[in-house]
Amino acid sequence: MTGGQGEIYLAGGCFWGTEHFLKQIHGVIETQTGYANGKTECPSYEDVCRKDTGHAETVRLVYDKAEAPLEFILELYYQTIDPLSLNRQGNDIGTQYRTGIYYTDESDAALIKNSVKKLEERLGRTVSIELMPLENFYPAEEYHQNYLDKNPHGYCHIKPALFSLAKNAKPKARFSKPQESVLKSTLTPLQYEVTQNAATERPFANEYWDRFEDGIYVDITTGEPLFSSADKFESGCGWPSFAKALDKALIEERTDKSLGMKRTEVRSVSGSAHLGHVFEDGPSRSGGLRYCINSAALKFVPKDRMEAEGYGEWLYLFKS
Numbered sequence: 001m002t003g004g005q006g007e008i009y010l011a012g013g014c015f016w017g018t019e020h021f022l023k024q025i026h027g028v029i030e031t032q033t034g035y036a037n038g039k040t041e042c043p044s045y046e047d048v049c050r051k052d053t054g055h056a057e058t059v060r061l062v063y064d065k066a067e068a069p070l071e072f073i074l075e076l077y078y079q080t081i082d083p084l085s086l087n088r089q090g091n092d093i094g095t096q097y098r099t100g101i102y103y104t105d106e107s108d109a110a111l112i113k114n115s116v117k118k119l120e121e122r123l124g125r126t127v128s129i130e131l132m133p134l135e136n137f138y139p140a141e142e143y144h145q146n147y148l149d150k151n152p153h154g155y156c157h158i159k160p161a162l163f164s165l166a167k168n169a170k171p172k173a174r175f176s177k178p179q180e181s182v183l184k185s186t187l188t189p190l191q192y193e194v195t196q197n198a199a200t201e202r203p204f205a206n207e208y209w210d211r212f213e214d215g216i217y218v219d220i221t222t223g224e225p226l227f228s229s230a231d232k233f234e235s236g237c238g239w240p241s242f243a244k245a246l247d248k249a250l251i252e253e254r255t256d257k258s259l260g261m262k263r264t265e266v267r268s269v270s271g272s273a274h275l276g277h278v279f280e281d282g283p284s285r286s287g288g289l290r291y292c293i294n295s296a297a298l299k300f301v302p303k304d305r306m307e308a309e310g311y312g313e314w315l316y317l318f319k320s
Contacts, residue, residue, distance in 0.1 A: 033059055
C-alpha cells in the first residue's frame with residue numbers, strides 16, 4: 001500500500017453482492033473476492049461450502065484514504081448486512097456467510113472498534129460482526145471475481161437500490177467549522193477572540209506552554225488533530241512551540257503585516273481558525289521551523305484518552 005491507500009477485508013454474506021456493492025464506492029481502487037480466516041490452505045469454493053474449512057466469504061478492497069475514509073466505507077458496509085445475525089445473511093446460512101471486518105494495519109484497529117461501538121449504540125444491542133486481524137486470505141476462483149458484472153441477473157442478497165446508494169455516497173466532512181452561534185456558545189471569550197479575531201494570549205500564562213506529556217493537540221473549533229507532543233519543544237517564548245504540524249495540508253499560511261511587523265500567520269484549514277505564527281528559528285535538526293501557537297486555539301488530548309475520545313487512529317504517533 002502507498003501512503004494514501006488502505007486495505008481492508010470485509011465479510012458480509014455472499015461475496016458476489018458484497019463485492020459488487022463495495023466497488024461502486026467512489027475512492028475504492030480494487031476489489032477481490034476470496035476466502036478469509038479459515039483453518040486450511042488454498043480452499044476451493046466447494047471446500048468452503050462443504051468441508052468445514054472455517055473460511056468466510058470475504059472481499060478484499062484497496063481504497064484511497066482521502067476519497068473514501070475507512071469509517072465512511074464501514075458505514076456503507078453496515079447497510080448491506082444484518083449486523084445482529086450470526087452466520088446468516090439473506091437466504092445464505094453457514095459460517096462461511098458470517099459477517100467480519102479483518103484488518104492488516106494495526107493502526108486501523110481502534111477506528112474499527114470505535115465504528116462498531118457507534119453501531120451498537122445506535123442499535124442498542126451487541127452485534128455479531130467478527131472483528132480481528134486478517135489471518136489468511138485466498139482469492140476465489142476466477143468465475144467468482146466481478147460475478148455480477150458478468151451475470152447482471154445473478155443471485156444477490158443485497159437490495160439493488162443500495163448499489164445506487166454506494167455509487168452516489170459522499171463522505172461527510174469529519175472536521176468542519178461549526179456555525180457562528182455554536183462557536184460563541186461553546187468557546188470561552190479568550191478562545192473566541194484568538195481563533196476568530198486573531199487575538200494573542202499572554203505568554204507564560206496559558207494552558208499548554210509548559211506541558212509536554214504524550215498526546216495530540218486538536219483545533220479547539222473543529223476537533224481536528226493538528227500537532228503532536230512528539231514535535232513540541234521548549235522555545236522560551238512562553239507559548240506552545242512545535243517543530244511541525246501533523247500534516248502541512250492541515251495548516252494555511254498567510255502574510256501578517258499587523259503591529260508594524262511582517263510575519264507568517266498560521267490558520268487551520270478545516271476551521272479557518274487563527275492559531276498563531278510560524279518562524280524560522282526552530283531546531284535545525286527538526287527542519288528549522290517554530291510553530292508558535294496559542295493554547296486557546298488548541299485542545300490537548302492525552303495519549304491515554306485518545307481512543308476513548310475518538311482519536312485512536314493517531315496512536316501510531318507514539319509507537320517506537
